[in-house]
Amino acid sequence: MSQFELEHLAIMEEGILLYNAQKYWECHEDLEHHWLEEPGPLRNVYWAVIQVAAAMIHYREGNLVGARGLIFKAKQKFERTEQFNIESELLQSELSWEELKSLVRAVPAESQLSDFKKLYDFRFKDPSLWKRK
Template sequence: MYPKAYIEYLVHFHGDRDYFECHEVLEEHWKEEQPKQRKAYWVGLIQMAVGLYHHRRNNWKGALRMMTNALAILEKEKEALLELGLDPAKTALLLREKVKDIQNKVPYQSIQLPISDENLLNECIEYCTKHQLQWGSVSNMNDEFLLHKHTRRDRSEVIIERKKSLALRQQKKRDET
């Protein structure tokens, strides 16, 4: 019923707290649509994860920008959040609280998204169990790779994909002229 990427997002969000990976899996899903058909709510969820990633690293400026953007998008996407099994009012409240925390430089704390669909919740918990993750665990603040993943991950695949994408766009432009 839900896209696989969304399930993976929720599992990373609540299981291993890998917000960078949340961003990666949903961004790939979002990019599968044609640019004019891309859904804003995916961007809101991506920005929420990125905001938490920055918050956890005490990047207050980046965290505030991302969380504020996420809040603005997701407040407009109430119907989509419902369809994604999330409680829109509780999600907005949670994000407003996070924005205040960030503005006041309150240290990061893990959060739980208000999943209202029991079937979705059970599917995510089952996925966590299958992958030896604990649903609802808190961030491991001692895991340097998790905290600084954007600087420590292997980017060779991303670079190759970006080069392929650029070459395709350039070829398309040449074909159009």
């Protein structure tokens, strides 16, 4: 099974920049075609970020039901990245993956909008600081 590597990190750069700028819809759009093109379990990395970004749109708009539903789905994608052993040191170090997973998992099933605040404040590591080798 393939792990997350440099080529996957490069694919995500624009989407991560958009996410960090809180341009969640644009992040979703950018990563969606990579998610659709990825045939294997690695697609769950893209998919998780897409769903978290979409949840942040709902949070920002005050749509608790939409935010809850997408966070539940994102939790499933994180489980798949673990199940298929996709998570690599690169994913951890360059995308702050453990922090993101922890914040997503901290949102309770019967959450309130206030439960999303820490996740909304999350930013990925700036791509200009990523290791490229």
